[in-house]
Amino acid sequence: MTTPSTADLPRVIDTVASWQRDGAPVQVHPGDLGWYQRFGAEALAGALREWARDGETVAVGFLDESELIRMAIAPEAGGDEGIAHHVADDFVEALGELLPPGRAIVEARFGTALQQVLTDRGWGADDPWTPLHRDLAQPVPPSTLRIEVVGPGLVQERVRVEVAAFPGSSFSVDRWRQMADGHAYRHAACLLGYDEQGVAVAATTVWSAGRDRPGVIEPLGVHGGHRGRGHGRAMTLAAAGQMRRMGCSSARVATPSSNTAAVATYQAAGFVTPGEVTDFCRP
Ligand SMILES: CC(C)(COP(=O)(O)OP(=O)(O)OC[C@H]1O[C@@H](n2cnc3c(N)ncnc32)[C@H](O)[C@@H]1OP(=O)(O)O)[C@@H](O)C(=O)NCCC(=O)NCCS
Missing domain, CATH: 3.40.630.30 (Gcn5-related N-acetyltransferase (GNAT))
Structure with missing residues (x-):
């Protein structure tokens, strides 16, 4: 898991853009990142985490609020259990400093593997949201x-x-x-x-x-x-x-x-x- 620099932002935003698909559940969109950029490029870069496999970004996490990480996952990686375990391990360990003790929420609307891993590890359901299109x-x-x-x-x-x-x-x-x-x-x-x-x-x-x-x-x-x-x-x-x-x-x-x-x-x-x-x- 890495944190991008401000110079990486165009690449990360374009990557997340390329993952948007009709018919797939709504996941983090360039617009979510763009709206957050009102706090500045440094703040946006600092709120992002990237997971890569073979040099290719396969997942992006976005700390939208202090207790919430919103996930975007590459369409072809949605069912990949290896990536899902890796991401979930990072939530528990490396993200300890990001999601402090107490309430911690992960938005993972796409990616059956990550959803299953989180469920298996005892993560429960938070308040309901209504996606619309x-x-x-x-x-x-x-x-x-x-x-x-x-x-x-x-x-x-x-x-x-x-x-x-x-x-x-x-x-x-x-x-x-x-x-x-x-x-x-x-x-x-x-x-x-x-x-x-x-x-x-x-x-x-x-x-x-x-x-x-x-x-x-x-x-x-x-x-x-x-x-x-x-x-x-x-x-x-x-x-x-x-x-x-x-x-x-x-x-x-x-x-x-x-x-x-x-x-x-x-x-x-x-x-x-x-x-x-x-x-x-x-x-
Ligand atoms: C949500 C919001 C944009 C609605 O604006 P509005 O001008 O009052 O909405 P409208 O008058 O166009 O109403 C649209 C429909 O919503 C319904 N509606 C509006 N307020 C409602 C309320 N408090 N409870 C239930 N229904 C409501 C109306 O009855 C209407 O439905 P209908 O056409 O079937 O009769 C406004 O309340 C708002 O700005 N809220 C704060 C910001 C926000 O939450 N934005 C959305 C998330 S980003």
Whole structure:
């Protein structure tokens, strides 16, 4: 297991992009890494771990929060028990310093071998999440909001709506710039949605993993003072439409099942779910 340097980030992000597949469970996406890059390239590199076999990266771990490691695994390595044991051993030993005593969660939505190894070692089910997706083969209905793609002149507005949608958010203009400087953001866009009064009421960032691969919404929010008027659905449709223009095969998102408003909003915008998933919780 190794920790990449900032110079490795484009390679790691491109590798994770190449693993995105329609029909396979949602796993760590370049968009997750790109959104984290708002904390800077050093922080993102420090949050990543790589596992390689014969010089080829086969798994990437992403410390999204202090107690959570999110996994991405190469499609051809999903059933490989050797890799799964190696990764699980590292969780117990080398990752001791990363997942301190107490609560520790591993998100391993793809990779039957790792899932089995964690289950055999007594890791249990954590709170349920709802993954959702919308196929983008057909055109997406237009949004009822006026949509602007965020360029330098709209960054402050983008940040303002984010903070109004996610109380406690630490997003800022500087953080937006760090995110926009990142490798993943080359295939991303921030959108703002304006209501009929011309007020910016909703915002999102959408991320492509390259042509004909699933894209991801991370994040999407409606200003706390403007909810319940269809803006969430409208912003989600705008996000899906933007991803279609960017060449994504489908739009994906995952939200804690307890966020019933978000699940209902994505479903109202034509997203469907294959069912809930749970992360693994250390015994
Ligand atoms: C989730 C969120 C975007 C919804 O925005 P919104 O503008 O209130 O949503 P809409 O008015 O478009 O409602 C869309 C659907 O969700 C339903 N809905 C909205 N809020 C709901 C709630 N609190 N409980 C249950 N259903 C709810 C609506 O009834 C509607 O469903 P319908 O079309 O079947 O009637 C907004 O609550 C938000 O920004 N939350 C904080 C950020 C967040 O959690 N983002 C999502 C995860 S990244």
